[in-house]
Amino acid sequence: MNVRTTLQRLGWNDHFQNAFNALDGDDLFPARVITEQRGEYRLIAEDGPLRAFPPVTMRRKTDSLEKPGVGDFVAVVPASSGLPSIAALLPRRSALTRQAAGEKAESQLVAANLDVVFVVTSMNQDFNLRRLERYLVIGKASGAQPVLVLNKSDLAADDRARFLSSVGEVAAGVDTIATSAMTAEGIESLRRYLGPGRTVGLIGSSGVGKSTIVNRLIGAEVQVTAAIRERDARGRHTTTHRELFLLPDDLGILLDTPGMRELQMWSREGLSEAFPDIEILFDTCHYRDCRHNGEPGCALDGAIEDGTLPAERWNSYRKLRTEIAEQEVRRKRIAERRRKFGRYGQKRRKKKR
Numbered sequence: 178m179n180v181r182t183t184l185q186r187l188g189w190n191d192h193f194q195n196a197f198n199a200l201d202g203d204d205l206f207p208a209r210v211i212t213e214q215r216g217e218y219r220l221i222a223e224d225g226p227l228r229a230f231p232p233v234t235m236r237r238k239t240d241s242l243e244k245p246g247v248g249d250f251v252a253v254v255p256a257s258s259g260l261p262s263i264a265a266l267l268p269r270r271s272a273l274t275r276q277a278a279g280e281k282a283e284s285q286l287v288a289a290n291l292d293v294v295f296v297v298t299s300m301n302q303d304f305n306l307r308r309l310e311r312y313l314v315i316g317k318a319s320g321a322q323p324v325l326v327l328n329k330s331d332l333a334a335d336d337r338a339r340f341l342s343s344v345g346e347v348a349a350g351v352d353t354i355a356t357s358a359m360t361a362e363g364i365e366s367l368r369r370y371l372g373p374g375r376t377v378g379l380i381g382s383s384g385v386g387k388s389t390i391v392n393r394l395i396g397a398e399v400q401v402t403a404a405i406r407e408r409d410a411r412g413r414h415t416t417t418h419r420e421l422f423l424l425p426d427d428l429g430i431l432l433d434t435p436g437m438r439e440l441q442m443w444s445r446e447g448l449s450e451a452f453p454d455i456e457i458l459f460d461t462c463h464y465r466d467c468r469h470n471g472e473p474g475c476a477l478d479g480a481i482e483d484g485t486l487p488a489e490r491w492n493s494y495r496k497l498r499t500e501i502a503e504q505e506v507r508r509k510r511i512a513e514r515r516r517k518f519g520r521y522g523q524k525r526r527k528k529k530r
């Protein structure tokens with residue numbers, strides 16, 4: 178009686194079962210999205226893997242968050258001929274999102290229904306605290322538990338202590354684990370976050386070793402990895418799409434992602450969580466309407482002067498906050514335009530189709 182079904186091994190639980198039960202349609206069956214490329218989905222259902230298309234109405238959705246993405250649970254309707262299609266997207270328990278690349282003010286789903294996000298960075302010269310802060314903000318905003326993974330510890334040598342203490346500044350309260358996918362240091366500690374039905378995603382810049390860690394955890398070369406000098410001249414990433422991997426021995430699910438090139442902020446959520454030290458200073462600032470911009474007696478200035486708050490940290494907080502504010506203005510403008518001209522915006526675009 179205790180045999181776990183395929184769906185349960187994939188993370189299916191009462192939350193999804195209840196949402197599924199509320200849907201109309203007799204022949205619907207549930208499945209999880211393993212990968213999605215150009216509108217074609219690969220899913221796993223109780224009976225095994227299958228391909229499916231989203232229905233046209235879903236494909237036209239302008240907000241990418243309304244479309245199913247990797248990690249989503251969906252309801253599938255069988256087709257009398259051809260591929261089955263996705264009839265409904267079940268409500269997410271968590272969503273890792275980022276600002277889409279380019280001018281469009283759209284959020285983009287990186288992955289849905291993650292329990293844990295490994296924010297991976299490497300302990301060598303590529304190490305960048307400001308970039309790490311961004312990944313942590315995105316990880317925290319997702320609703321999953323972020324865990325900081327400092328990979329390539331074998332290359333850190335004497336700098337190890339320095340890396341660990343500088344990370345402490347930006348990742349207070351976040352589990353931090355030093356790993357080496359080469360020597361296997363720390364890999365057992367990572368395994369503690371895995372478990373039956375749990376989904377763990379890896380994010381971080383290209384080349385930090387995400388896919389190598391995935392291979393280590395799975396114990397097989399499921400993902401291609403490459404040294405940075407072997408990457409092509411245009412800087413293309415070794416991993417080119419997001420994909421879920423079901424681990425052997427019912428250890429759960431891993432999601433590997435390509436390094437994100439553009440990592441823009443999308444929402445305010447996560448920002449205050451990632452910078453609690455700064456938010457506290459706001460509260461303690463003497464002036465109620467302080468702009469924390471060089472006013473004499475400002476708590477922020479005081480903290481920077483006496484060294485409790487690194488000036489770069491304050492700068493990156495301000496940069497992220499500005500970026501988010503700009504996105505909000507842009508989004509408002511687009512929403513306004515949609516109200517005026519309808520969902521698909523300008524008439525011209527419709528004619529072109």
Ligand SMILES: Nc1nc2c(ncn2[C@@H]2O[C@H](COP(=O)(O)OP(=O)(O)OP(=O)(O)O)[C@@H](O)[C@H]2O)c(=O)[nH]1
Nearest residue numbers: 329357358384386387388389402403404415416436
């Ligand atoms: N020395 C050392 N090298 C590592 C370690 N982990 C990964 N590497 C190497 O780093 C290079 C990049 O690793 P990948 O796993 O391809 O990096 P990735 O993060 O998946 O990169 P993208 O797929 O482009 O996002 C490979 O040559 C790996 O062998 C480590 O712990 N120590």
Ligand SMILES: [Mg+2]
Nearest residue numbers: 387388415416
């Ligand atoms: Mg990779």
Ligand SMILES: [Zn+2]
Nearest residue numbers: 462467469475
């Ligand atoms: Zn102030």
